[in-house]
Amino acid sequence: MSDAPAVKKKFSEKGLEFIDWLLGRYPNKQAALLPVLRLAEEEFGNIDNDSVMLVAETLELSPGYVWGVLTFYTHYRREGDGKYLLQVCSTLPCALRGCRDIQHRLEEKLGIEAGETTEDGLFTLKKVECLGSCDTAPVVQVNEKYHENLDIEELDKLLETLRG
Ligand code: FES
Structure with missing residues (x-):
């Protein structure tokens, strides 16, 4: 046996x-x-x-x-990850188009840092390398879906929608 x-x-x-x-x-x-x-x-x-x-x-x-x-690999959902896995691309093309502002805004709105999950289990935030959509930078992947050419206003709307 x-x-x-x-x-x-x-x-x-x-x-x-x-x-x-x-x-x-x-x-x-x-x-x-x-x-x-x-x-x-x-x-x-x-x-x-x-x-x-x-x-x-x-x-x-x-x-x-x-x-x-x-x-x-960062893109697999792991045990303990929130309902929404937010992956913020931090590679150069996205960095040149404001991904740091996106990252900071998410940290501020969610009250967590990269690698953490909100207490309500809704969001996990990750900082990742190139998501392969550099021509539409900055990019945030939410579960399977890409959100491209994001600005702060669109990001805020996205969070509102996800919170339901
Ligand atoms: S650098 Fe962000 S998607 Fe490629």
């Missing part, structure tokens, strides 16, 4: 089909890690320790390796 901890989560049937499809398109299981992490995020809402164990087991990787990759 194995000493490895039991994996508590399971991918859905549709998720397993997607993984099979992926594995037919990548040279090996390790190469499919990023999309499988994304699938776990979509199916479970965020990636916690159980999700890491499931992904590791599914792809026959060590949990430590999966954690290492997960923590290298």
Whole structure:
């Protein structure tokens, strides 16, 4: 009998089909890690320790390796992240177009700093590297959606909308 901890989560049937499809398109299981992490995020809402164990087991990787990759990338929703994950691009093109003002405004309005979550669990703020939309700088990604060419006024409206 194995000493490895039991994996508590399971991918859905549709998720397993997607993984099979992926594995037919990548040279090996390790190469499919990023999309499988994304699938776990979509199916479970965020990636916690159980999700890491499931992904590791599914792809026959060590949990430590999966954690290492997960923590290298900022764009996965992690356990404890708020309902809205706000990722503010801080790379040069966005910096030249005011991302620091955006970041400061968010810190001021939310009362948190980058890497923190509001007490009501609504917002997590992260400062990230290039989001790949430099021509529409400055950019803030809210969950899956990009908000581009943002100014302070639009940012305030966005927060109001998200607060509902
Ligand atoms: S520098 Fe901000 S999206 Fe590329």
